Amino acid sequence: EIVLTQSPDTLSLSPGERVTLSCRASQYVTSTYLAWYQQKPGQPPRLLIYAASSRATGIPDRFSGSGSGTDFTLTISRLEPEDFAVYYCQQYRNSLWTFGQGTKVEIK
Amino acid sequence: DVQLLESGGDLVQPGGSLRLSCSASGFIFSNYFMNWVRQAPGKGLEWVSSIGGSSDNIYYADSVKGRFTSSRDNSKNTLYLQMNSLRAEDTAVYYCAKIGGSYRSFDSWGQGTLVTVSS
Numbered sequence: 001e002i003v004l005t006q007s008p009d010t011l012s013l014s015p016g017e018r019v020t021l022s023c024r025a026s027q028y029v030t031s032t033y034l035a036w037y038q039q040k041p042g043q044p045p046r047l048l049i050y051a052a053s054s055r056a057t058g059i060p061d062r063f064s065g066s067g068s069g070t071d072f073t074l075t076i077s078r079l080e081p082e083d084f085a086v087y088y089c090q091q092y093r094n095s096l097w098t099f100g101q102g103t104k105v106e107i108k
Numbered sequence: 109d110v111q112l113l114e115s116g117g118d119l120v121q122p123g124g125s126l127r128l129s130c131s132a133s134g135f136i137f138s139n140y141f142m143n144w145v146r147q148a149p150g151k152g153l154e155w156v157s158s159i160g161g162s163s164d165n166i167y168y169a170d171s172v173k174g175r176f177t178s179s180r181d182n183s184k185n186t187l188y189l190q191m192n193s194l195r196a197e198d199t200a201v202y203y204c205a206k207i208g209g210s211y212r213s214f215d216s217w218g219q220g221t222l223v224t225v226s227s
Contacts, residue, residue, distance in 0.1 A: 033211065035214070044217035044219055045153065047208070047214060047215050050215070056208075056215060088152065088153055090214070095165070096169070097155035097212070099155065101152050
């Protein structure tokens with residue numbers, strides 16, 4: 001099983017700041033099968049990025065994804081008030097899906 | 109618009125059974141892999157099971173293998189999760205999620221249904 005480790009666990013930031021979230025895999029992950037999600041309290045997750053760098057439908061362009069192999073990054077170019085949430089990375093390989101433990105982006 | 113609506117969550121005793129349902133609309137249900145993903149209170153996301161469009165391929169997380177069974181009725185656009193031998197650690201919100209094509213990411217989610225396993 002591929003383990004995804006996200007860092008940091010929590011980020012305290014102010015609106016307008018740039019955010020970089022990390023997702024590191026214990027084994028090689030095909031970029032096609034790496035995704036990022038946003039989850040707010042009491043809501044289901046929402047797909048932000050699929051195939052490591054493609055934005056899902058309706059996702060603002062301040063969200064971007066990059067990376068390959070075992071290291072992937074989600075960047076929010078300029079934090080908006082609605083972006084304070086928990087972010088998860090997810091991978092698929094050999095008929096198994098795994099998620100990272102999540103990074104909480106909170107208001108400073 | 110894609111809509112997924114879970115139901116069936118309840119309080120159940122350890123060792124008990126429960127069946128969850130997920131009613132789907134807004135897309136051709138039989139064309140897509142469907143999944144169950146759960147989230148324990150205050151914890152992260154855990155994939156539980158995935159089932160192919162024609163029920164030909166069904167996959168499970170090790171944590172539920174042998175206890176949970178996924179199935180679907182394409183004539184009713186409904187996904188099911190039969191949960192047996194429930195344990196306290198199965199307590200979670202269970203989400204139904206649709207796979208978005210070949211990228212194996214979950215592009216649509218239901219609101220979830222809460223399963224509580226406790227005596």
